[in-house]
Amino acid sequence: MERNIEILDSTLRDGSQGEGISYSVQDKIHIVQALDDLGIKYIEAGNPGSNPKDMEFFQRAKNLKLKNSQIVAFGSTRRKDSSCAEDVNLQSLLSAETETVVIFGKTWDFQATEILHASLEENLEMIRDTCSYLNQRGRNVIFDAEHFFTGFKANKDYALKALGAAIQGGASVLSLCETKGGAMIEECREGVRAAVEKFGAGAVIGIHTHNDSGLAVANSLVAVEAGATHVQGVLLGFGERTGNANLSTIISNLQLKMNCKCIPEENIKQLTPICKRVAEITNITLDPGLPYVGQNAFAHKAGMHIDAVLKNPFAYEHIEPESVGNSRVFLMSEVAGRSMVIEKIRKFDPSITKSSPVVSEIMAKVKELEHQGYQFEGADGSFELLVRKSIGKYQPFFKLRYYKTSDESPLIEKGLYSFAQLKIEVDGHEEIAAGEGNGPVNALDFALRTALKSFYPSVEDIHLTDYKVRVLDGKSATAASVRVLIESTDGTDIWTTIGVSCDVIEASWLALVDSFEYKLIKDIEKKYHKFI
């Protein structure tokens, strides 16, 4: 029988403790909408008592119309020597006017006495009293039992008493927090079992884990096996230290493999695009190695694997990539075989078969280039141009007459290291342009853009978003060959291009030209709704 598991996402609260993560109020609204689209039950969106930005968010959030989710506010038990009514933070929490609130409290005896400097009984009273106060004011209370597993190990009886105090105060969910992230699987199972046995009849038991031992996902799943029906985490797994439990992985495992329902069934197909959206809003790169939703989660490199996967994906894939909205990727490499080349060509010409001569031509070209140091697995843009050139779906946009770059030290001006000059020709018209920058590629990029923009205004939309350099054969040191990868975007699409040369500047130039050409071809094809 399918079990219902309620999910609480804390991207906006615990997740925002991660290094380099910072949300504007507008970002927070966008994240809420993405999580609502996915069908997350609870969105823990911040601590209204802790800062004015969170307070502003909760004011604006009151007007949001959500399909699936409810926004919850987070706060702490009242202070030791005051009443709930006098506690400023609790008053802020109430003013957020959320249906549900999350209250965290101490369940590890050591933390109560050594960090709060409260007696064990005082701490229980703070928990009971706070839950009760909020409950009487109509709030559904989720109790976050901080350090529960460490507490359970140190003083089992007290940890359970603290849960009991929350229940007496009217909490409906007891969320067991593995705050230090250090618990092993069996410790986690044991703690959850004890809480389920004692309180499972009257309350929902939840789990909240961190990844310090690399077990945040495993401990969450084991907790569900042991009876928990509420799981807290962060959609993409970021957070303080090693991060929070990754909900994209947990939801996939629970829903696709453990017969649980966390989000509406049809929404799991939206998981990958929504994760990408959340990564974009957060301004981070989605880890390509993330289970289920990462760009490489279904990437195949070895040739033998690729043939087998094309014949029968079940042979090497644990699930269908499409079931989580991801897709299969064949990384282009010498060993990858012709199957992948065919897949690419079919986009332009569906009649191509394995034995078409053009397939062998392209394979030979790829091999030759890989021998020089090209690697197309990370350079979809350049690979597409290579295929286009072989099948006639390509046109050049300009001719290079020359370029020159120079670098010097000491600097003429602070930060100004490099100069570039170039001449190009478009349909018989010549254009000379110059660029400067804090590196030679930066200067060249600037000059090329300047020269092309009067002919092709859309080049101004191109932004280089990533730049990678790899020296290929270290043995011959500075005379070694260099591979440059450039990632570009025009705000809609993202593409990657490659250049290889013994000269880092020429390698960059080649990748740069591919990037510009890729964009210009796409623009024409979009405009005329057909391949050039």
Added chain:
Amino acid sequence: MERNIEILDSTLRDGSQGEGISYSVQDKIHIVQALDDLGIKYIEAGNPGSNPKDMEFFQRAKNLKLKNSQIVAFGSTRRKDSSCAEDVNLQSLLSAETETVVIFGKTWDFQATEILHASLEENLEMIRDTCSYLNQRGRNVIFDAEHFFTGFKANKDYALKALGAAIQGGASVLSLCETKGGAMIEECREGVRAAVEKFGAGAVIGIHTHNDSGLAVANSLVAVEAGATHVQGVLLGFGERTGNANLSTIISNLQLKMNCKCIPEENIKQLTPICKRVAEITNITLDPGLPYVGQNAFAHKAGMHIDAVLKNPFAYEHIEPESVGNSRVFLMSEVAGRSMVIEKIRKFDPSITKSSPVVSEIMAKVKELEHQGYQFEGADGSFELLVRKSIGKYQPFFKLRYYKTSDESPLIEKGLYSFAQLKIEVDGHEEIAAGEGNGPVNALDFALRTALKSFYPSVEDIHLTDYKVRVLDGKSATAASVRVLIESTDGTDIWTTIGVSCDVIEASWLALVDSFEYKLIKDIEKKYHKFI
């Protein structure tokens, strides 16, 4: 009672299937040395039958003197319709002359019949025969039971028969492979238990997992709980798709929390620096969120929290960061290691203690440089120069007046991309020199050597043997900051130097100057038998 667990690292084999991972033969030698320093038992270093680069590695590897590790070669069971003696890949495997070999074979009935097109009995015979052939030629055979867990689910009896065939052939280790990465924790436990019950008395049972469900670490630990005593993985967890089991996490959990011994006890303190070294050689950034060894694994927020952690780290940390050679992020400069600084200074002045003011001065300098993007773990030469500058064991050898480099296309001459000119001063004498090359750094290196050689003839002995470039903040694309590492040798010593700048040429120049200065100081000190 402490259990011994043997570790097999497959960074150089399965790990190298990861996107963008590519090792030269020299890189492979460096990785072997790092893993040997850590104390890994088996280093699976490649498939000698699959490509000439691996074959070259195994030839060179025969001369390596290792303290702890043995290098093992990887290959497949013989082909269906031939004998072992006729099998080219098996002959290559033998010619690698390793004491131990890993042989993978099919244990999932579907894979035998549908992918190999062999009958079930034929497949068993291939396993038995191959193990036996290698065993008779003096090899210790580890059998990698590909797709064991999927096979066990589909046809339990056949999966166990396949293990039995390996035992009959004389395999000493049965490594159960979770090839698709899709198994849940309980499936994994059940499969390992069955293998331990049936074969545990006569063979070592091993585990090999992938991270497609985010459970590679958990499944490895559960396997050990169920009786496995051999664990395969990749030190930093990279590999095809979502990666292999992360050994840095697994070793830490087993050794610090599960009363197992995987590597010599004193070596676990080296875990973080060795992981950094492996990341450097691989030319990837170590994920800051990695459990135990990531830069943020023990990150704490500033202010009150720091004080609390300093008073009682136990309140917030699952282990002592130092126990794995890591440290708290608010003491980030400590990552470079106060002890490493002290150790270096002691070479010059044995009276230095932990509290000497110069130690704090150097630590502050290191911290500032690390903030700029320097990383001294992989740059011993530059680190020694930094220490020397702080304690007065340094002299400059020349002053740079200026340098200029230029690059142009089309080329004046084939292969001639770059030009450099510079002026230096030595003791009031000026020297102007020019250089050309197939890249700007090559040209600059040539010019500097030419300018210096009349003053310091030994600069002609310097050869640059490796050159690495890493873009540090890819997000700002071509304006990002660049880290250059140069490895040099004079035929006797090898040293590595570093430079960081937004300009790749300046970064290379800084590393080049350090390399020349390092050599010249050493020469003087050798000549006069004392420190300058």
